[in-house]
Amino acid sequence: MGHGVLLWALEERVARQINEEHENKTFLPGFPLPESLRASNDIKQVAAHGEILLLVIPTPFVERMVSQVVDAVRGDAILVSCTKGILNDTLETPNHILKRVLPPHLHSRLAYLSGPSFAAEVAKENPTAVTIASEDDAVAQRVQELMSSPRFRCYRTHDVTGVELGGALKNVLAIACGISDGLGFGSNGRAALITRGLDEITRLAVGSGASPLTLAGLAGVGDIVLTCTGDLSRNRTVGVRLGKGEKLEDITATMKGAVAEGVLTSRSAHHLAQKQGIECPVITGIYRVIHEGADPVEVVTQNMSRPLKPEVNPLVAEAAHHSEVPPRETPTSKPGCVIGC
Numbered sequence: 001m002g003h004g005v006l007l008w009a010l011e012e013r014v015a016r017q018i019n020e021e022h023e024n025k026t027f028l029p030g031f032p033l034p035e036s037l038r039a040s041n042d043i044k045q046v047a048a049h050g051e052i053l054l055l056v057i058p059t060p061f062v063e064r065m066v067s068q069v070v071d072a073v074r075g076d077a078i079l080v081s082c083t084k085g086i087l088n089d090t091l092e093t094p095n096h097i098l099k100r101v102l103p104p105h106l107h108s109r110l111a112y113l114s115g116p117s118f119a120a121e122v123a124k125e126n127p128t129a130v131t132i133a134s135e136d137d138a139v140a141q142r143v144q145e146l147m148s149s150p151r152f153r154c155y156r157t158h159d160v161t162g163v164e165l166g167g168a169l170k171n172v173l174a175i176a177c178g179i180s181d182g183l184g185f186g187s188n189g190r191a192a193l194i195t196r197g198l199d200e201i202t203r204l205a206v207g208s209g210a211s212p213l214t215l216a217g218l219a220g221v222g223d224i225v226l227t228c229t230g231d232l233s234r235n236r237t238v239g240v241r242l243g244k245g246e247k248l249e250d251i252t253a254t255m256k257g258a259v260a261e262g263v264l265t266s267r268s269a270h271h272l273a274q275k276q277g278i279e280c281p282v283i284t285g286i287y288r289v290i291h292e293g294a295d296p297v298e299v300v301t302q303n304m305s306r307p308l309k310p311e312v313n314p315l316v317a318e319a320a321h322h323s324e325v326p327p328r329e330t331p332t333s334k335p336g337c338v339i340g341c
């Protein structure tokens with residue numbers, strides 16, 4: 001709070017609106033922005049500017065954009081990726097992409113911000129809580145201190161894999177819940193999808209090296225609840241419109257440049273499940289609807305007709321064996337901190 005911010009915008013009109021009218025009319029209309037927030041179309045100028053660089057770039061553009069600024073980034077900079085996605089061809093998350101593109105001295109300066117945070121609600125200063133992940137706890141703490149405010153509370157963890165996969169895979173689940181709602185399958189259908197989808201996301205993340213407990217936190221359950229039920233979610237909206245019978249091309253054509261990462265990530269998630277040999281009927285069902293033109297009602301019927309089995313919750317099963325529990329601070333007796341939160 002109270003920091004000077006220089007924002008890079010791809011579109012000239014966006015930078016001009018922010019500087020002259022103090023509003024981002026294209027991507028965040030209706031919110032007056034502080035005059036201390038400046039914008040530029042010169043990505044190198046922006047990259048050289050600050051101690052903290054927030055990378056808020058859709059997954060397919062991360063490599064290209066970051067490659068352009070490698071030489072401009074300050075040696076003491078911390079780079080915070082807010083991107084939530086998995087590349088189709090390589091199944092890389094931003095962590096993998098950034099480590100491939102950036103010089104080794106910056107690898108320990110990387111952090112990842114994820115969790116339930118619709119931009120419009122953050123702009124309204126609604127109370128919001130997110131997770132900052134970094135392999136280096138000092139880096140996570142620095143980001144936590146700089147970004148937290150009484151309306152924006154940052155927690156921290158070292159589980160980069162869990163935080164990144166939670167943020168990416170929940171987008172696929174949000175599309176599933178949107179389709180269910182669009183089809184009129186009601187609260188029962190949505191609750192079943194959220195619960196079984198969390199099971200799939202947890203098993204895929206644990207299979208990639210994450211702690212299952214991370215998926216029970218803000219970057220897992222928190223963001224799943226938000227995007228699977230909140231009408232501000234672009235991914236959920238894509239699902240609702242698909243469920244009502246619209247074509248994907250017609251939906252994306254009306255999104256005014258905004259991204260629903262779950263559309264591409266559904267392909268990556270399906271391939272990740274195949275690679276790990278993990279059965280993921282919800283994720284595979286969304287892959288089939290979006291990329292193979294399958295009928296969503298038939299996918300639901302097939303999924304519900306699979307052989308019956310016991311309910312085994314990976315959060316419980318894996319936590320019992322997992323040695324790498326994220327470090328937890330000693331509860332304090334600060335006022336308002338009733339449960340040591």
Ligand SMILES: NC(=O)C1=CN([C@@H]2O[C@H](COP(=O)(O)OP(=O)(O)OC[C@H]3O[C@@H](n4cnc5c(N)ncnc54)[C@H](O)[C@@H]3O)[C@@H](O)[C@H]2O)C=CC1
Pocket residue numbers: 009010011027056057058059061065081082083084085113114115116117118119257258259260261
């Ligand atoms: N960490 C968090 O709390 C949140 C993260 N996100 C994630 O942040 C990422 C960006 O999402 P939003 O800012 O919401 O995007 P958005 O949907 O508002 O807009 C798309 C953005 O992509 C940019 N863009 C379009 N073509 C581009 C290109 N060729 N190269 C670079 N940029 C290009 C546009 O300028 C625009 O800023 C996504 O991965 C999204 O899932 C989104 C919401 C919350």
Ligand SMILES: O=C(CO)COP(=O)(O)O
Pocket residue numbers: 084115116117118119171174223226227232233234235236259260261
């Ligand atoms: O990730 C988000 C909020 O945490 C934003 O979700 P959508 O991309 O579905 O709008």
